[in-house]
Amino acid sequence: xxxxxxxxxxxxxxxxxxxxxxxxxxxxxxxxxxxxxxxxxxxxxxxxxxxxxxxxxxxxxxxxxxxxxxxxxxxxxxxxxxxxxxxxxxxxxxxxxxxxxxxxxxxxxxxxxxxxxxxxxxxxxxxxxxxxxxxxxxxxxxxxxxxxxxxxxxxxxxxxxxxxxxxxxxxxxxxxxxxxxxxxxxxxxxxxxxxxxxxxxxxxxxxxxxxxxxxxxxxxxxxxxxxxxxxxxxxxxxxxxxxxxxxxxxxxxxxxxxxxxxxxxxxxxxxxxxxxxxxxxxxxxxxxxxxxxxxxxxxxxxxxxxxx
Amino acid sequence: xxxxxxxxxxxxxxxxxxxxxxxxxxxxxxxxxxxxxxxxxxxxxxxxxxxxxxxxxxxxxxxxxxxxxxxxxxxxxxxxxxxxxxxxxxxxxxxxxxxxxxxxxxxxxxxxxxxxxxxxxxxxxxxxxxxxxxxxxxxxxxxxxxxxxxxxxxxxxxxxxxxxxxxxxxxxxxxxxxxxxxxxxxxxxxxxxxxxxxxxxxxxxxxxxxxxxxxxxxxxxxxxxxxxxxxxxxxxxxxxxxxxxxxxxxxxxxxxxx
Numbered sequence: 222x223x224x225x226x227x228x229x230x231x232x233x234x235x236x237x238x239x240x241x242x243x244x245x246x247x248x249x250x251x252x253x254x255x256x257x258x259x260x261x262x263x264x265x266x267x268x269x270x271x272x273x274x275x276x277x278x279x280x281x282x283x284x285x286x287x288x289x290x291x292x293x294x295x296x297x298x299x300x301x302x303x304x305x306x307x308x309x310x311x312x313x314x315x316x317x318x319x320x321x322x323x324x325x326x327x328x329x330x331x332x333x334x335x336x337x338x339x340x341x342x343x344x345x346x347x348x349x350x351x352x353x354x355x356x357x358x359x360x361x362x363x364x365x366x367x368x369x370x371x372x373x374x375x376x377x378x379x380x381x382x383x384x385x386x387x388x389x390x391x392x393x394x395x396x397x398x399x400x401x402x403x404x405x406x407x408x409x410x411x412x413x414x415x416x417x418x419x420x421x422x423x424x425x426x427x428x429x430x431x432x433x434x435x436x437x438x439x440x441x442x443x444x445x446x447x448x449x450x451x452x453x454x455x456x457x458x459x460x461x462x463x464x465x466x467x468x469x470x471x472x473x474x475x476x477x478x479x480x481x482x483x484x485x486x487x488x489x490x491x492x493x494x495x496x497x498x499x500x501x502x503x504x505x506x507x508x509x510x511x512x513x514x515x516x517x518x519x520x521x522x523x524x525x526x527x528x529x
Numbered sequence: 530x531x532x533x534x535x536x537x538x539x540x541x542x543x544x545x546x547x548x549x550x551x552x553x554x555x556x557x558x559x560x561x562x563x564x565x566x567x568x569x570x571x572x573x574x575x576x577x578x579x580x581x582x583x584x585x586x587x588x589x590x591x592x593x594x595x596x597x598x599x600x601x602x603x604x605x606x607x608x609x610x611x612x613x614x615x616x617x618x619x620x621x622x623x624x625x626x627x628x629x630x631x632x633x634x635x636x637x638x639x640x641x642x643x644x645x646x647x648x649x650x651x652x653x654x655x656x657x658x659x660x661x662x663x664x665x666x667x668x669x670x671x672x673x674x675x676x677x678x679x680x681x682x683x684x685x686x687x688x689x690x691x692x693x694x695x696x697x698x699x700x701x702x703x704x705x706x707x708x709x710x711x712x713x714x715x716x717x718x719x720x721x722x723x724x725x726x727x728x729x730x731x732x733x734x735x736x737x738x739x740x741x742x743x744x745x746x747x748x749x750x751x752x753x754x755x756x757x758x759x760x761x762x763x764x765x766x767x768x769x770x771x772x773x774x775x776x777x778x779x780x781x782x783x784x785x786x787x
Binding site for chain 2: 303312
């Protein structure tokens with residue numbers, strides 16, 4: 222199936238001379254949750270803004286469901302909903318009117334029943350007649366999501382959707398995003414919360430210095446790049462690691478009581494079972510054994526560090 | 530939505546929001562200009578005007594009515610349109626307009642349409658207010674309405690340009706205060722340019738507001754400082770210039786898109 226968004230050779234150099242994007246190529250698959258990760262200033266928001274029509278690209282092409290964002294912008298934009306990073310809402314407008322405005326702006330006929338459903342899904346129905354200025358930050362964020370959903374988009378961009386949102390609301394939003402994906406909406410989210418990507422994304426893209434460093438299925442990425450650690454609590458402390466175990470390149474804790482073995486699925490290093498056998502052969506008794514897998518955050522940090 | 534389909538719902542949505550803002554701020558938007566214009570009538574029409582002789586057979590109180598309406602129309606058109614587009618830029622909600630399936634023409638139509646509607650409404654309210662102070666007879670009602678609409682649209686377009694150009698509230702006020710208001714006061718709102726000494730009469734002809742006031746006054750009294758054709762032509766030239774600048778702004782994304 223053709224990708225729902227196709228970004229080909231897109232670059233962006235601002236008038237100041239700053240190059241925010243260097244020849245980005247990226248396809249977003251239909252119905253997926255795609256997490257775009259990157260440090261501050263990596264080019265995430267610029268890329269989203271180009272696709273949504275807010276920033277002019279310097280070169281390249283972008284199509285949304287086959288519609289070019291330049292020559293066929295109406296069709297392309299009508300498919301997209303955007304929740305920007307900043308809390309930018311009409312402070313003196315009521316919640317219901319704000320959603321009705323967004324729906325009209327995207328050319329959809331008034332549909333109070335649909336607006337009601339969106340407001341109820343976002344737990345904003347009770348606040349429908351409240352002026353936005355009177356709402357809390359979390360509620361304003363939900364209003365912005367409601368506005369982005371008001372025209373029933375097939376693609377939803379969430380730029381740092383849970384920034385400044387408390388844990389409970391964040392989990393509510395995750396549930397809502399999953400429900401949207403289940404209804405067929407494609408979600409592209411940028412986030413600083415790696416756990417958010419780890420929790421929700423189907424695929425992960427990493428952008429750094431305006432370049433896509435990696436695009437990978439999340440599970441596959443964690444399998445390929447994820448490291449594991451085996452920690453062995455020794456019954457009797459050691460002064461040094463025995464020569465017989467040198468191949469494992471073990472780390473000995475300062476108190477000599479813990480051996481740590483770091484390995485990954487790609488490395489050509491002996492496995493856990495052989496280590497345990499060799500520990501026994503070396504006469505080392507242990508009290509406890511623990512394993513840990515590295516998180517997406519560690520993978521991300523490693524990737525970004527590697528990029529010059 | 531088909532490739533070339535227009536988006537009238539977007540125009541209506543923006544227009545409604547802009548008009549709703551006026552109703553929310555009715556004291557500032559409508560009542561305030563009416564009060565200040567009424568004060569002009571009291572001071573220049575009744576107090577000082579009674580000591581000024583007739584101009585072209587028209588009492589001074591009645592003579593200044595077209596000029597006062599034009600003064601309000603210009604300032605209101607500019608301030609409504611400039612604030613209308615500047616405010617979303619200032620608070621950041623402009624992203625929604627830029628990312629919507631709406632053409633530049635539709636955006637201009639909505640913002641300028643709303644600004645012009647408000648200023649025409651204020652112009653008509655001032656006209657009704659003036660009728661309470663001085664006897665009024667409109668010689669050419671069609672042309673009066675035509676000049677009212679043309680001026681409201683032209684200066685709303687001009688205000689729209691200022692709103693896009695402005696990067697701060699100070700800049701937003703700069704052009705109206707330092708350029709438009711002096712031009713309006715020196716554009717024959719309160720006097721006939723025939724009353725000026727020779728060289729100043731020539732200089733004042735470079736002031737575009739002269740043609741607006743003159744054409745509007747002709748519609749009221751059948752007398753004007755310059756001919757109707759010249760007034761109309763100059764107004765249309767200014768309108769065309771504003772349209773050209775806005776077309777350029779949207780083509781380049783000037784101060785809207787980076």
